[in-house]
Amino acid sequence: MYVYVYEAREGRRGALMEELRAARLQPIPVEERFFTSDLTQLNRKGADTRAILIGSEGRGIDFLRAIRAQGCRNPVILLRDFKNARDAAQVLDAGADDVMIAPIKGVEVVSRINAINRRAHGHSAESVTVGEVRAFFDGRDPEVSGERVKLSRREHAIFQHLVLSANRVVSRAAIYDAVYGMDDDQPFDKVIDVYICKLRKKISTAAASGHQYIETVYGRGYKFSAAEVKAPEPIAAE
Structure with a gap:
């Protein structure tokens, strides 16, 4: 399963990529320009199940809005260092599917992505x-x-x-x-x-x-x- 990953902090990025690979995910690192590029290709059938993980540093909510503004239905999960109810509510209202708090475990990421995708296709059970x-x-x-x-x-x-x-x-x-x-x-x-x-x-x-x-x-x-x-x-x- 391919996953686009944005994490501006180099030290955090390496550990996150390693954790995702251990869970048999195939992470693709992206930079800020990814969110200002033409993302409409993600709307194609087959690419619309690929998740996008956005780290806590940088303009996460701006990137999230850019994704949704182009009509992308991909699962989007915001990664946070600390639990913050106000922040979680803000990003969920802006179109995020989920918020995860560090430390991030790959097996949980897989389950959350699968849950989002199966509900999007009308399947509620495991x-x-x-x-x-x-x-x-x-x-x-x-x-x-x-x-x-x-x-x-x-x-x-x-x-x-x-x-x-x-x-x-x-x-x-x-x-x-x-x-x-x-x-x-x-x-x-x-x-x-x-x-x-x-x-x-x-x-x-x-x-x-x-x-x-x-x-x-x-x-x-x-x-x-x-x-x-x-x-x-x-x-x-x-």
Whole structure:
């Protein structure tokens, strides 16, 4: 999971980045110019789940307002050194999703980001069940027909993005943005198709029904959905 991180204090930045990496997040350090640049690309499907963490030093609330002014719906969490009810109320009213007080723990950051994203997609619980598949939003591998299915980090990122939009078509470009986005080292164009094939096979093999939960919608993208339940044939009257 990619996370944009602004922390002006060099000493704090290093420790924060290390803590986030330990929680299997992929932090991307940003400077002040990030908030004055064109942020509309974050509105693209796939990039809109990336969180933005803003440290306590600097013009945090100004940066927050700049993000929201460009229509970005990304989770935004303000990091503070001390608890201050008035400050927390101010930044929450300005559009922040959450406020965290130091010391920051990566595992808690992951849970807070996941909670914000799943509610934004209409999921209130820690997991969602689609047919035989139970997907978790806390980083755990999914359960298929009651058994845990091990996914790689990339497979998990794609799987979670599909499940957040279950029963809706998700474009290939949106999945690519969610997994790679603005990575400097972007892979070849067909890499998403390769991961989709692997993911589809793992799920269908584990499913008691053998159903392929990931449907290719040609020209549009992919859709994660359970098998349609056919109505029983009516019994002919004698």
